[in-house]
Amino acid sequence: MEMKIFKFDKNSIRRLLYRSFDGELNPEEKTRLEQALEESKELKEDYNAIKEIRETLVQADDLQFSPAFPDKVLARWAGRQQMAAYSNLFSEYLARLFLKVVYLGGAAIVLLLIINILIGDVLSSEEILFTSDSVYETMLHLPLF
Secondary structure, three states, X not given: OOOOOOOOOHHHHHHHXXXXXXXXXXXXXXXXXXXXXXXXXXXXXHHHHHHHHHHHHHHOOOOOOOOOHHHHHHHHHHHHHHHHHHHHHHHHHHHHHHHXXXXXXXXXXXXXXXXXXXXXXXXXXXHHOOOOHHHHHHHHOOOOO
């Protein structure tokens, strides 16, 4: 029987290697894989490593979780859900706080306008906010520090 010499690229041989463990190769593919395994030391090492892993997994088919595993998973999930809820509550709190500050600022401006209208007869921007030159100079001479 005459032996065919195949040219192969790495990816196609890797696919053949992985498929070979499930027994899905036709005779030509088996020949290609055997030839590649003989020629490549790296491929042979990979084949042996995969074979060893598969054998280990077959022997360890009795893997079972502890009885408390579902409860632990659910507890961890509930903890993360609770942290996410706290995060949402905090952002909602900040939004409500900002809204209160806006309302208080608006009320303060309206109050200043009313006071200025009642006290003075001129409605300039400096006098509305009590920032006229005389008030500014007085504040400069205050011993704040």
